[in-house]
Amino acid sequence: MSPLELDFDSCYRAVSARDARFDGRFYTAVTTTRIYCRPICPARTPSARNVRFYRHAASAEAAGFRPCKRCRPELSPGDPGWDLRGDLVGRALRLIDDGAADERGVAGLAQRLHITERHLHRLFVGELGVGPLAVARTKRLLLAKQLLTETGLPVTEVAFAAGFGSVRQFNATMRETYGFTPSELRATAGPRAAEVAGAASLRLRLHRREPYDVEGVFAFLASRAIPGLEVADHTSYARAVPGGTITLTPQRGHIALDVTVDDTRQLARVVARCRRLLDLDADPEAISDVLGRTSLGPLVAARPGLRVPGAFDGFELAVRAVVGQQISVAGARTLLGRIVARAAAPGGLFPTPDHLLDTDLTGLGLTNRRIDTLKDLAARLAEGQLDLDGGQDPAEAVAALLDVRGIGPWTASYIALRALRDPDAWPTGDLVPNKRMAALGIPSDHIERWRPWRAYAALHLWSSS
Template sequence: MYTDTERCVRAVQSKDARFDGWFFTAVLTTGIYCRPSCPAVPPKPENMRFHPSAAACQAAGFRACKRCRPDAAPGSPEWNERADAVARAMRLIADGVVDREGVPGLAARLGYSARQVERQLRAELGAGPLALARAQRAQTARLLVETTALPMAEIAFAAGFASIRAFNDTVREVYALSPSALRARVPKTSGAAATAGVLVLRLPFRAPLTPDNLFGHLAATAVPGVEEWRDGAYRRTLRLPYGHGIVALAPAPAHIDCRLTLTDLRDLPVAITRCRRLLDLDADPVAVDDRLRTDELLAPLVDKAPGRRVPRTVDEAEFAVRAVLGQQVSTAAARTHAARLVTAHGEPVDDPHGGLTHLFPAPGALAALDPERLAMPRSRRTTLTTLVGRLADGTLRLGADSDWAEARVRLAALPGFGPWTVELIAMRALGDPDAFLPTDLGTRRAATLTGLPGTPAALTARAAAWRPWRSYAVQYLWATDDHPINVLPPPAGATSPRRATPPNDPAPRTPPPDPAKQVTP
């Protein structure tokens, strides 16, 4: 979008927050760069230059605006809408791969040479992988400076800098302030919670956002010991590159309240990225809803609760395992199966602020499980053990670098994986915004209630007009049900909403490998 000068100028002059993260405005007369919604008086159009990334602005010699803090804008939705090499590279950079493995490691994950990756990123983003990773380190440094009382030396290494000097130079270059001056601007009470080991952050998003089905789904399907709903927040454990963490996420009108406890502060940028991905915070709800409103039968659902997001995951392998556990059973049964695996194979963690006890077991730990001890049909045992075996030995990789089409092919080749399971993993684990579940019982029931075609083939044909946002259409359809997954959990002591029928019918005695009657894990 940044190449469309006229459109960018209009967005800046109207201070349109919908375009925050899509592009950045560099102002020639001041030497700063801003987000489109910056509250300052818009500069003259001839003094504006537009860049696709904060890193490109920094590389051109501009510093971040102190008022609008462009580094804190929501991420570009492009990187979660595409599966090409550039989009996958951006997801991997956000997940800290360059800091941990360098540019050669990034290129190896993508299947390209380092030179090819550098060329593609520069062509589209105006900066190479090192510059993009450096911009992310600067943002992490600012967060730690402003939200903790840690010594600057600890912050420098936690943010990923190789030296104190590099830390100081980068902060001065990006923010035109020394780290100590940056901290001095923060009210003294801001770091109180952080001194107790908890980082208190605000995660921005593009409005509108309807949190009901997003948090309701996560809370209703929470695996005991790994996830919980407590004091108005969804809490869960996180397996991270350098250690583990616990996060509490709660909806607020203009942001998501985030409270993070980490065993290693180097995991902060990765933890934030995964939480944003879990809640689909980088989505462009206006673009999604505008497309879905073109269908006269979907339009009332969108108008009733605009800005629905797709509840995703912080661990793709974990979700794939949970998808198999949820085949042909109720939500309660799926949670029970998962809780047993967690108790037997999960890594214990300490949670002084709640009731979380374990990390969800990694594929390597599950590869050693005894299938005879699994209380499920033999065919599903085979499905589960095959899946964890492929994940453990690396022949199946599910992650930020996954090519969606290739992952679908590899999943479909596994025993017991039919279209429902494959598309559910594509939607919620891989993040494909166009995944579709026409055979899902809830989708078909909602389609019938709203007047849409009830058969999978006819519904798929009708849904062609919803592309590339069919995953969001599924959320709107699912939300027509009055099941608790579609509402925020009630406060402690309040009566939970009830419905007459279960959200997913129990399995027949001899289920096929991947029928429509499934539970969403």
């Protein structure tokens, strides 16, 4: 199998410089050791004649390379280019991260995307050199490797947490792909593997690209924390998740994820959604290269590493957007807390679409029209007409949102900005960016100059108001 076409000289220069900007964008495979590494690997730079470059870890593994134990490819941030493109392969990769292929197989993944399994396979091979099944397998293996290295989770629980159907399958796949068993890997991990004991509670490291605006992200989430669902301040964020709770705490170079879940099979989804919530995979250098050269330059310089906080759940974010129409952030928090309390979902969770449809929302301070909008929105998600967690083309999802009575351009674009992870979404009709632009003397036609990062431009304007 030949590696996906990449510019060899550019990749090799990045590896020689250990350039963190390229971390997660490609992997370096060394033919003499049969190991693949991140661009930032501290090992001695291999000779150019002995390396190959791959766009995805699965491509390297399919070619017979094993992950490096020093730089640990399982800790790489994701490639933000897929969100920028928003195409079928990008959406499929997001769904694979979310566990869709583990739950329903590649056939179910293709069905979620409304294409045939054959077409999906052809797209993946064309982009990555391997099919979606290989990508899903690599995702499982890398998560398992992280769990074996960083936690004391029993090997049996690691197998199911990573998405394997059985311990036998887990052992066989790891030995075939990596050349060692889970127990052998754990034996070489050192004392760290014993730091966290127990099957239900553990800590993982979520690595991020630097610079990262920790204070801005956590302040944003804290100001919007829903009573009864979330507890947050400038230094931590905690919330209920299916079967348990999570707490996110910023650390030097990474975010610590403390998670307690009844069913460890939910772990992969929790990790993926936490990464999106905190926008850990964004490329701040690429964003500032564009925005910093425009009229937003002073704001970009003042807030290096600014992020667009995402959503733990697409439906939850859509409800937040509808409830928050034309009222203050504090007022929206109050109403959302009442909805959570009234719905009384098991485990203190935010209500699902079906649960919200069965909940009486009168007497909470919502107008009848707002209630009708929420019910219509919930019905469309429950019936599969709308997908806000990655399965639907962003433009189609926005069009479907605009078809809901009570959802206009601002609400739809806000949902696209945070739930659909569209980096170029612009909050049409939002007064705050418009007023801030006027105060700074920025003409309205400059909005077009901020493509393809208009979502980040909006956050700069919001945060500076």
